[in-house]
Amino acid sequence: MPHNKNKIKILIAKPGLDGHDRGAKVVAQALKDAGMEVIYSGLHKTIDQIINIAIQEDVDFIGLSIMTGAHIPITEKLMKKLKEKGIEDKKVFVGGVIPSKDIPKLKELGVEGVFPGGTPLQETIEFIKNKTKTP
C-alpha cells in the first residue's frame, strides 16, 4: 500500500500469547503524537501475522512489545522470517520486560534498539528519528 514517504510508518506489535498491552499502547500513542504513522497490531499475533501486516502496510519500523521473558526466541523467529521474505530493511526495535544482560543478544540478532520498561518515551522517539535520517 503506498503511503506518504515523508511520514515515518511504524508497526507496534504484540507477538505471542501475552496480553499486557499498556506499554505497547503508550508507545504507540507517543509515536503518533510525534508525527509518525502508527499501526497497532492488537494482541496474540503470530510472527507470520506480524510480517504480513508489515508488508501490507509497508512500514519502516517494527516494534515488538514482549513482557513474558520470551523476547529472545520470539525476536529470533521474526528476524529469520524477515530475511526469508526479503524485507530485512525494516528496522526492528524491542520493548518490554527485558533484562540488561539480554540487550547485547538482541542486538546480535539484528535488533536496532532495545527499550526496557521505564525507558523515557522521548528516547524511543529520538531513536526512530535518528535511524530514519541515516540511510
Place this chain on the structure above:
Amino acid sequence: MAVARYIKDEKDQILDVIYESGIHVKPLYSPKDLEEIGFNYEMDLADPGQYPFTRGIHPLGYRSRAWTTRQYTGFGTPEETNERFKLMISHGQTGLNVAFDLPTQMGYDSDDEMAEGEVGRVGMAVDTLRDFEIAFKDIRLDKIGTGLTINAVASVMLAMYQAVAEKYGYDPKMISATPQNDILKEMIGRGAWIFPVEPAVKLIGDTIEYSMKVMPRTNPVSVCGYHIRESGATPAQEIAYAILIANAYIDNVLARGYDIDDFVGRFSFNLNVFGNMWEQIAKFRAARKIWARNLKERYGVKKPQNMFLRGLFGGGGYGLTKAQPENNIMRGAYYALVAALAGAQTTALCSYDEAYTIPTPRSALISLRTLQLLMDEVGLRDTVDPLAGSYFMETLTKQMEEKIEEEMFKIENYGGIIKAVSDGYIQRMVARQAYEIEKGIESGELLKVGVNIYKEGESMEVELHEYNYESAKKQIESLKQVKRERSERDVKRTLKELESATRAGKNVMPYLVDCCKVYATLGEMTNVFRQIFGEFKEPSLF
C-alpha cells in the same frame, strides 16, 4: 505509577493536591467538613459488620481473623509448582494462588504450535488432570483455599479442580476454589481473552450456577478492578467498572431464574492498592458501601452477608519501578499497610523484582514476610477500621463515593458495560490516561522516586529466574504419555457430549468435569468452544 498532582509555589509549599479521581485535597479538615457533607454515622458508616459495611464486613475485623496471604505462585512443571506451594505453606502462607502459563490461560496444550517458547514460563503448564494431580499432591484441599488465576478457560480449570479433589477423596462441597473468571476485565486490560463477549459471559454464568449447586464453598468469580487499574484507569473508574462488570455476571445468572441471594454471596473482588494511600483507603471504604447498596437497592438482596464486598487487595505491579528495584520492597510494605488499613480479607504483593523477572523464592518470601509483619508485629490487628471518624478520611470516602457513582453513570449512559467493552470505549480511554500518566512522569509533574527524583546511586543486582527449557520438554513428554495411557474412546465420547451440550446452550460444567476425569486435554476442550463460539474481535486503539 502516578500518585497525585501537586501544585507548588517556588518555595516548595503545596498549593493544591489533586488525586487521580479528580478530588482536590485541602490542607486542613475539621468537624465543619463533616457537617458540610451531611455526615451521618449510621447511614454513612455504621459499625463494622453492619450495612453499608463502609467500616468493614466483620464486626471485629482482624481481631477475629487476620487476612489471608496469597502470593501468586506457579511456574514450570506441576512438580515445581507443587514444591513452591509447599515452601510457601511451610512459611505460613494461608491460601494458594495459582499462576498458569500463557498457553494454559489461552487454552492451548503444551505441544501446540502456539505454545512454543511459552510452556511453563510465567506460570504452571496444565494440559490434563494429571498435572493437577501432581500440583496439588499432599495439599489439604479441604483446608486451604485456592485462587486460580484463569479467565477465558476458568470453566475448564474449575472442572479440573473438582476432578482432582474427587480423585484425592475430597467432597466437592468441602473445597474452596477462587477462579478469577472475569473475562470483561481481560478485554479491558491483561488481554487473556479467547471467545466473544456474549458466550464468554455465558460461560461465567455456567460456573456460578454450577458452583451454587455442587461446590458451594467455591467463589466462582473474582471481579478484577485490579487489572483495569493497571491498564490506566483511575481508582474511581476501577471500582465503577468492577461493580458494573459484576452486575453483568449477576444479570446472566438471574436470567436463568435464580434468586440473587442464592449466589451473589460468593462473589469476591480483586482490587488494586498502588497510588496515593488516602485515595486508595477511601476507595475501598466507598467500594464496600456502593457494592452493598447496589445489591440491596438494585437487586433486592436480602441477607446482609450476601452484600459483603470480600476482597483481595493486592499491591499493584504498576506502582513498582525498574529503577532502583530495592525501593520496591518499601513500596510493597506501604501498599500492604494501605490494604490492612482498608480492611482487606486477602492480600498479595507484587515482588520487588517483577519488573525484571518471575519472582525468585527469596523475593516471594520477602513479600510474604512483609504481609506477616504487619499483622503480627506492628499492630494492624489491634482494632477494626482505625481511621474511622477522621475528618479527612470520612470526607474523602464520601467524595470517592460520588466519583465512583459518576463513573458508573457515564458507562450506563454510554449503553452499559458490555457495549463499552465490546466497542473499545473503555480500552481507548484507559490507554489515553496511561499515556497521560507517562507524560506526567517524564515532565516531572508526577513524582516517582528513583525515576524522576533521587536518581543517584547504583541499583542493586537482581537475581533472575531462569526459564528452564528442559521443563517445557518434560511437560510435552508427560502430555504424550497421558495421551498414550488414556482411553481415546472415553475422550471422544465426553468431548462429543460437551459439544452437543454447548450447542444446545446447556450448562457446560458437568460435561467439562466428565472430560477432565478421562484426561481430555485443555486444548481439546477449548477447541470445542472455539469452533462453536469463534473469537473476540479486539476493538482498535485509534
